[in-house]
Amino acid sequence: MFNPFTPTLGATPPVLTGREEILEDFRRGLLNGPGSPERVTLYSGQRGMGKTVLLGEVAEIAEAEGWITITETGYPGFTERLTTNLLPTVLNGLEPGTASHLTGVSVGPVAANWSAGRARYPVTETLRSQLQRATELLAGHESGVLITLDEVHHSQIGELRELGAVIQHAITEGRDIAFAGAGLPVALDIVTSDAVSTFLRKAERQEVGLLGSVDTARAYSATIENSGRKIGRLALAAAVDAAGGYPFMIQQIGYRAWLTSPDTVEISLSDVENGISLARRRLDQQIIGPLVSDASPTAQRFLAAMSVDEGPSHMSDIMSRLGCNANYASQYRLHLISAGYIAPVARGQVDFVLPYMREHLRGLVAAQSWDNAEAPTVTDAPVQSELQVTHTPLTSRRSRRPRL
Ligand SMILES: Nc1ncnc2c1ncn2[C@@H]1O[C@H](COP(=O)(O)OP(=O)(O)OP(=O)(O)O)[C@@H](O)[C@H]1O
Ligand SMILES: [Mg+2]
Structure with missing residues (x-):
C-alpha cells in the first residue's frame, strides 16, 4: 500500500492538523480588505515545525479566494527575481488581450495604457510599478496579490527593506496586497527589530509551534485510516508520545512505522517502536545535530x-x-x-x-x-x-x- 506520510521537509502532509486558527486569521485578513493587520504576517518557528507547509496553505487559501500568489524564498536576489521574472510572468497572464491562466480570474480592459508605444522617456519597470500594475488589473475582481517569502533571514535585510517599502506603499494606496513570510524565531527577531523598516516592525507575528496530543493523534489516525490501514490504541499512544507534538517527528515516525510491516492491515506497537527508533536517528542527523553545532x-x-x-x-x-x-x-x-x-x-x-x-x-x-x-x-x-x-x-x- 502507498505510504501516505510526508517525511520530507516542505512536503504538505495529507492531514494538516493544529493550524486551523492561524490559517483562519490569515483568511480573515484577506476578506477584511486593505489595511487589515493579518495581511502582513510573519510565521515564526523552529526547524521542522511546519512553516513551509503553512506558507503553502496560506497560498492555497489566497488562491481559493481568487488571489494571485507569488512564492519566493529569501535567498539573495529575491527582489530581482520578483522584478525580472515572477511579476512579469504574472503581468503577462493578466494584461488585457492575454488569456488569464494564473487563477482563472478574468480581467477586463483597464484605463491606463501600460505599454505606451515608443516613449520619449522610456520607463524602466520596477518592483513597485509592476506590483501597482498587477493590483490595478486585479482591482474590481475582489482579487489581489499575495507574496510569500520562506526562509526570511536578517542576512538579506537590505532586500527585505526594499520589498517591505514597496508593499508598504501598496498598502497605503489601498491596494489588495498581502505578504506572508516565514523564518526561524531569532532571525525574525532581528528582522522585526530593524529600525528602518516600519513594515517589518509592524508585521503580525504568528508562532508555529508544537501540536497538542489530540491534533497529533488525529494526524496519525486520519492519515493511516484514509489510506486503508488501521492503528491500535496502544500503538497510537506510543506514536503520539514519541513525537512530542513535533510535526517533523510525526511524519518520520508515521512513515517508518508504516514501512515496517507494509502488508499487514494494522500498524502494531512493535511497528511503531521500530519507527520511533529510526525516526530518532533521522531527527538527530537532520535537525538536532545541526542545531546544537550551530x-x-x-x-x-x-x-x-x-x-x-x-x-x-x-x-x-x-x-x-x-x-x-x-x-x-x-x-x-x-x-x-x-x-x-x-x-x-x-x-x-x-x-x-x-x-x-x-x-x-x-x-x-x-x-x-x-x-x-x-x-x-x-x-x-x-x-x-x-x-x-x-x-x-x-x-x-x-x-x-x-x-x-
Ligand atoms: N500541521 C502538521 N501536521 C502534521 N505534519 C506536519 C504539519 N506541518 C508540517 N508537517 C510535517 O512536518 C515536516 C516539517 O514541515 P516544514 O518543512 O514545513 O517545516 P519548516 O518549519 O519549514 O522546517 P525548516 O525550518 O527546516 O524549513 C514535514 O515533514 C511536514 O510534512
Ligand atoms: Mg521550511
Missing part, C-alpha cells in the same frame, strides 16, 4: 547543563552547574529562548523546545567526557559576540542553511 560553545554548555535534568531545569541549578552569575545565565537564557532552543515553562524554569534534544546532548556529554571543569567560570556578562549562535565543531556536520 550554537556557540557557551550556549552549548548552557544546554548541556540543562540536559542533566529529567524535565524542566531551574535557572538556579543551571547557574550552579555552570559556575556563573545570574546576569550571565539570564542573557544566555534569553538568547536561547529567542533562538527557539528552549522555552520558559514556569517561573525560573526553562525546558527544551524539541523532543530528544536532551538525549542528544547527554550523548555528546558522555562521548566528550564533558564535566563542570569545562564550564565557564566567568562572572561578567557575556559580550554580544559570544551570544551569537555560530557554527562550532561540536559535531562536524554542517548546517544546510545560513548561520544565525
